[in-house]
Amino acid sequence: xxxxxxxxxxxxxxxxxxxxxxxxxxxxxxxxxxxxxxxxxxxxxxxxxxxxxxxxxxxxxxxxxxxxxxxxxxxxxxxxxxxxxxxxxxxxxxxxxxxxxxxxxxxxxxxxxxxxxxxxxxxxxxxxxxxxxxxxxxxxxxxxxxxxxxxxxxxxxxxxxxxxxxxxxxxxxxxxxxxxxxxxxxxxxxxxxxxxxxxxxxxxxxxxxxxxxxxxxxxxxxxxxxxxxxxxxxxxxxxxxxxxxxxxxxxxxxxxxxxxxxxxxxxxxxxxxxxxxxxxxxxxxxxxxxxxxxxxxxxxxxxxxxxxxxxxxxxxxxxxxxxxxxxxxxxxxxxxxx
Amino acid sequence: xxxxxxxxxxxxxxxxxxxxxxxxxxxxxxxxxxxxxxxxxxxxxxxxxxxxxxxxxxxxxxxxxxxxxxxxxxxxxxxxxxxxxxxxxxxxxxxxxxxxxxxxxxxxxxxxxxxxxxxxxxxxxxxxxxxxxxxxxxxxxxxxxxxxxxxxxxxxxxxxxxxxxxxxxxxxxxxxxxxxxxxxxxxxxxxxxxxxxxxxxxxxxxxxxxxxxxxxxxxxxxxxxxxxxxxxxxxxxxxxxxxxxxxxxxxxxxxxxxxxxxxxxxxxxxxxxxxxxxxxxxxxxxxxxxxxxxxxxxxxxxxxxxxxxxxxxxxxxxxxxxxxxxxxxxxxxxxxxx
Numbered sequence: 001x002x003x004x005x006x007x008x009x010x011x012x013x014x015x016x017x018x019x020x021x022x023x024x025x026x027x028x029x030x031x032x033x034x035x036x037x038x039x040x041x042x043x044x045x046x047x048x049x050x051x052x053x054x055x056x057x058x059x060x061x062x063x064x065x066x067x068x069x070x071x072x073x074x075x076x077x078x079x080x081x082x083x084x085x086x087x088x089x090x091x092x093x094x095x096x097x098x099x100x101x102x103x104x105x106x107x108x109x110x111x112x113x114x115x116x117x118x119x120x121x122x123x124x125x126x127x128x129x130x131x132x133x134x135x136x137x138x139x140x141x142x143x144x145x146x147x148x149x150x151x152x153x154x155x156x157x158x159x160x161x162x163x164x165x166x167x168x169x170x171x172x173x174x175x176x177x178x179x180x181x182x183x184x185x186x187x188x189x190x191x192x193x194x195x196x197x198x199x200x201x202x203x204x205x206x207x208x209x210x211x212x213x214x215x216x217x218x219x220x221x222x223x224x225x226x227x228x229x230x231x232x233x234x235x236x237x238x239x240x241x242x243x244x245x246x247x248x249x250x251x252x253x254x255x256x257x258x259x260x261x262x263x264x265x266x267x268x269x270x271x272x273x274x275x276x277x278x279x280x281x282x283x284x285x286x287x288x289x290x291x292x293x294x295x296x297x298x299x300x301x302x303x304x305x306x307x308x309x310x311x312x313x314x315x316x317x318x319x320x321x322x323x324x325x326x327x328x329x330x331x332x333x334x335x336x337x338x
Numbered sequence: 339x340x341x342x343x344x345x346x347x348x349x350x351x352x353x354x355x356x357x358x359x360x361x362x363x364x365x366x367x368x369x370x371x372x373x374x375x376x377x378x379x380x381x382x383x384x385x386x387x388x389x390x391x392x393x394x395x396x397x398x399x400x401x402x403x404x405x406x407x408x409x410x411x412x413x414x415x416x417x418x419x420x421x422x423x424x425x426x427x428x429x430x431x432x433x434x435x436x437x438x439x440x441x442x443x444x445x446x447x448x449x450x451x452x453x454x455x456x457x458x459x460x461x462x463x464x465x466x467x468x469x470x471x472x473x474x475x476x477x478x479x480x481x482x483x484x485x486x487x488x489x490x491x492x493x494x495x496x497x498x499x500x501x502x503x504x505x506x507x508x509x510x511x512x513x514x515x516x517x518x519x520x521x522x523x524x525x526x527x528x529x530x531x532x533x534x535x536x537x538x539x540x541x542x543x544x545x546x547x548x549x550x551x552x553x554x555x556x557x558x559x560x561x562x563x564x565x566x567x568x569x570x571x572x573x574x575x576x577x578x579x580x581x582x583x584x585x586x587x588x589x590x591x592x593x594x595x596x597x598x599x600x601x602x603x604x605x606x607x608x609x610x611x612x613x614x615x616x617x618x619x620x621x622x623x624x625x626x627x628x629x630x631x632x633x634x635x636x637x638x639x640x641x642x643x644x645x646x647x648x649x650x651x652x653x654x655x656x657x658x659x660x661x662x663x664x665x666x667x668x669x670x671x672x673x674x675x676x
Contacts, residue, residue, distance in 0.1 A: 325420045
């Protein structure tokens with residue numbers, strides 16, 4: 001009897017969208033684990049194990065503009081958790097209103113833990129390493145590593161949290177990055193698409209499922225896959241022809257000319273698109289990807305359905321209490337707007 | 339027996355710090371009401387009655403940088419709820435990194451509801467009116483009123499919230515200000531000093547009580563009084579002699595040369611001090627106030643005790659869940675960094 005029932009369920013699954021779920025899994029699309037233990041196993045870093053205290057400390061630092069030279073810019077300025085984890089502007093803009101010199105767009109921090117590497121050229125191996133970059137970059141937070149350490153060391157509550165969470169380490173820009181990275185690891189956003197992959201066939205409408213089918217069959221999933229639905233590899237861009245907006249900025253990828261494939265999770269919340277933020281139009285972005293990466297012109301109907309599918313990747317954001325930061329002291333470096 | 343007991347309690351009260359509580363009340367110092375109904379009666383605006391939906395809408399708008407021309411600056415940028423309700427920099431700095439043309443310092447939004455008027459020159463009658471100013475000011479959020487309205491109207495969730503909360507009003511910069519003002523009215527921070535005024539004599543240490551006594555006897559409370567411990571009047575500044583930092587900026591007060599008395603609540607969290615943010619040193623600020631407003635040189639011991647008392651005004655901040663903002667649409671004006 002049990003065998004018969006399992007057989008019947010399998011039959012229904014394949015007959016309806018079950019086949020599509022299998023197809024999606026075969027294409028390498030993976031859900032964010034629903035079970036907390038499994039999720040934490042996936043997002044944890046053996047070199048920087050997650051603890052509640054470290055995550056809370058990292059959250060404070062993430063929202064703390066005093067880590068910037070001006071005292072006005074925090075991680076959250078460009079990776080705004082209220083706005084899909086990015087900033088809505090084409091080019092990242094920081095200290096003294098300087099744009100990113102390569103006209104690069106701020107990627108979302110949500111689900112960035114699933115990226116195999118960080119930054120558009122993939123130069124940082126993880127979030128902990130990434131977090132140390134923008135703090136110091138002159139057109140971003142423009143703070144010298146030493147200045148960031150001084151800020152943290154001058155505030156007793158921070159100092160105590162660091163000695164609790166990193167008992168055998170001095171406070172350095174690297175430990176600051178480790179705290180921030182720990183917080184960022186928790187910023188994952190499960191969506192309807194995860195429920196679908198986990199077997200809830202009703203989680204996606206018929207049209208969204210058609211979009212997913214096209215997404216797989218056209219080849220989008222050959223790069224946008226894994227738990228991040230992207231983020232797992234570096235690719236040539238453009239692979240075919242010319243990128244319509246290639247004149248915007250001078251970014252040509254890493255040393256091998258490769259560009260990180262971004263996550264598609266929450267993509268409808270993270271316009272403008274591409275490494276150089278060249279268009280706010282998701283339909284145009286999909287069309288361009290079809291041409292430059294798949295060498296084919298997608299029809300308006302196909303694009304529309306793919307966009308419907310992309311909507312299923314808008315996930316539920318973690319609830320975050322806005323932190324009340326510990327007050328600075330007489331030894332805290334003062335902000336410098338110049 | 340009952341009469342006898344009341345008499346005994348009264349005797350103890352006068353004998354210990356009871357006298358000081360009375361003295362503080364006579365000096366016009368008032369607590370933030372502990373009872374919610376009484377508090378809401380105090381912070382409400384008959385022309386813009388508080389409702390949960392309006393407060394929530396206002397919170398979203400308060401944190402929404404899309405109300406700025408650049409898409410990068412929100413009310414919370416300069417009035418950061420994580421940092422005592424202000425920004426820690428001497429001079430408010432906004433769109434294109436422009437400083438306030440008069441070198442004015444951002445005042446805290448916490449307890450601003452208790453101010454009789456808003457802005458350093460008192461030109462706005464309430465928070466609702468104030469909120470419309472920085473959105474439009476070129477060195478702040480630099481957004482045209484029309485642009486802010488377009489942003490709100492282009493986002494269905496906002497549009498629906500406005501029609502629910504302001505059913506008989508068109509969406510204008512004024513209704514946007516009303517929503518933001520409603521949220522800001524709730525940003526009150528009761529502290530140990532309120533418990534003291536409400537009769538809990540143990541809420542302040544002996545040293546803090548001495549500081550309070552000096553604060554009253556020297557005359558500080560003649561301007562820094564009311565529920566806001568300031569914010570209730572416009573005064574000549576300096577009243578005696580010359581203000582040490584008068585060359586910083588060109589602000590000379592309102593048309594009558596008067597400057598708004600700021601609240602002292604959370605003062606230890608809102609350095610730098612004065613309308614032109616000229617010093618980070620609270621001790622120096624107290625000394626200057628003694629000289630310029632009271633015409634007397636306070637001793638280092640007096641200053642130290644007054645500062646101890648000021649520490650009792652650091653209040654408990656409301657817990658705020660960081661909002662997830664509704665996503666923009668194809669008709670939302672795009673950010674403009676120029």
